[in-house]
Amino acid sequence: MIDPANGEASRVPMIHESIHHFTPLKSTGTPMPDPERPRPITRFGNWPVPVLCGLLAIQILVTIGAGRRDDLAWFDPIVDVRAMVLEDFVGEPDTAKMQEAAISGMLETLDDPYTVWIPPRLEKDFDKQMRGSYVGIGAEIEVVDDRLRIISPLEDSPSLDAGIRAGDVVLDIDETDTLGLSSQECIDLLIGVEGTPVTMLVRHLDGTEESLTVIRRQIETRSVKGIRRAGEGWDHMLDPNDGIGYIRLTQFTERTIEEMREALDGLDAAGTKAIILDLRFNGGGTLDGAIDVADLFLDRGVIVSVRDRNGDGRKWTATADADDHLIPIVVLVNDGSASASEIVAGALQDNNRAKILGERSFGKGSVQEVRPLPGDRGTLKMTTARYYLPNGRNLDRRGDDEIWGVDPDPGFVIDLDNAGYTRLVENRRRYEPITDETDRLDARFDDPTWIEQEIEDPQLAAALRTLQSKLTTGEWLKVGGDPGSDAVLASELLDQIAYRTRLLDELTKTTARIAELDESGAVEASAGFEIRDERGTVIGRVPDTEADRIGELLAGTAKAEPRKGDVDEP
Secondary structure (H helix, E strand, C coil): CECCCCHHHHHCCCHHHHHHHCCCCCCCCCCCCCCCCCCCCCCCCCCCCCCCCCCCHHHHHHHCCHHHHHHHHHHHHHHHHHHHHHHHCCCCCCHHHHHHHHHHHHHHCCCCCCCEEECHHHHHHHHHHHHCEEEECCEEEEEECCEEEEEEECCCCHHHHHCCCCCCEEEEECCEECCCCCHHHHHHHHCCCCCCEEEEEEECCCCCEEEEEEECEEEECCCEECCEEECCEEECEEECCCCEEEEEECCECCCHHHHHHHHHHHHHHCCCCEEEEECCCCCCECHHHHHHHHHHCCCCCEEEEEEECCCCEEEEECCCCCCCCCCCEEEEECCCCCCHHHHHHHHHHHCCCCEEEECCCCCCCEEEEEEECCCCCCEEEEEEEEEECCCCCECCCCCCCCCCCCCCCCCCECCCCHHHHHHHHHHHHHHCCCCCCHHHCCCCCCCHHHHHHHHCCHHHHHHHHHHHHHHHHCCCCCCCECCCHHHHHHHHHHHHHHHHHHHHHHHHHHHHHHHHHHHHCCCCCCCCEEEECCCCCEEEEECHHHHHHHHHHHHCCCCCCCCCCCCCCC
16 A cells, blocks of 8 residues: 555555555565564565675764673674775765665574664654554555556545545646656655645546645554445444454554444444454554454453563463453454464464464564664664464464464365455455445345455355354354364364363362362362363363372373273363
8 A cells, every 4th residue: 555644654565555455465475564562563674685884883882881892893894894995995885874784784694584773764654654643645546557546535534525536546746747756756745744735636537627635634544444435434244134243454553452442332233243353464563452452352361472582471361341242253364464463363263262264374473672772873673572372382483384373273274366365355445445436336245155256255255154154053164174284283282282281280289279178177088079271161070089190190100001980081
């Protein structure tokens, strides 16, 4: 997506934006935007990998503490190279570029695409993307046939208020002809100071031309969308007959939780019985946003945990709330779903709150911190920890890893190629722009066959089918294939390890309690004791006379095979 208010930021590759709106190419390893706490971050594109050269010695001295003087020798060759280049290089060196290249080159050796330096000239746009707000006219644009065209004005935007509509061709901007201008050149003409006007000569779809004046103002980008436009807002009801809602979450910003609650309130009022949460091509965003969204659908259980290189970390758990939406959920993911979106999908999957449908997610499971350099010398975004799903698995994809990300549930794998994603996004775009025709479109989003044929979205159609089955029969209808065998086996092994750990822990606690009661004389004998999980469900029964032997079995130290009947099947 190109937004005329983004300025320099629009020059930076934003995979989750461009894919989601216009060019839905599947990810082939391109890193996605990532969550971090407490400050939201968005990944800038791959910085060039130049030769290490040039770093001002005085700047180095400022950043090095007194206790690290021994490290100064490390910088000697860099300083020497810079001095030689400045003295004798045949051309005119750009010392600013040399400095950027040196820092970028150092970070490149870490082999971590998420650790990058943001130079001062890009910090303002970096902050703009983090906040999900900016000053502009509020319109999605593209260049077609050498002319600027409006894809759609945004809801509650100055462009919409001024009369700009989807499909308008912009002939000139402040009397500058747009013929042959690039999208970035058009953006440079459209951006400006809040409260200032910009005049645009547009040609409407009916062929009439009109000069419109737009007053630039702060634009709040929405991350929560529905299935189609409803006036200036969104329609989130996919199937009103069965009560199946639809929420498409494009990124996690500071305003996402507010928008999610607004959408869910509308669905609650409409009597929604199930929800499809579409996280496809959601490249991530804030950790807070991911935790808050997951908590909307959970009343208990771990959401995510974070651990640094020393093993220290923090765990976030769901909080029970009267407004928890404990209804059937299907979460759509693909390999453009990264970071914060993987946290949400993994939390709902591991807590048995949703079916995951689509393709394996991207595999971005690392935590970045944003640290400003002293003296306004830019900002370092650095990986400092990794995320772990509730089942204990890190979802980050590194090196030759065969297991990463979040896999769809068995029977819910539906793959799409690049061409397939391109077609569905192009078809869906007919229902997204704010136009006078939207309400007249003969859409049947409650019909999976119609979705397959008209939108060409087999993943959404499958999600609708399985929810219709769940609401009608109480059973999930399998609508696709199974994940890869390696992923399945790994996940099952982790589940078994986690179960064994919980069982042993409960056994230890229960045995200690029985011993305590025995010593106090509170009980004379017992036929055995129950082992319960964190929800209070009985997962096994053990005769108190066999407690020690069962403990040995679980710990892997038993010398004899267990006898039948010692532990009931959970």
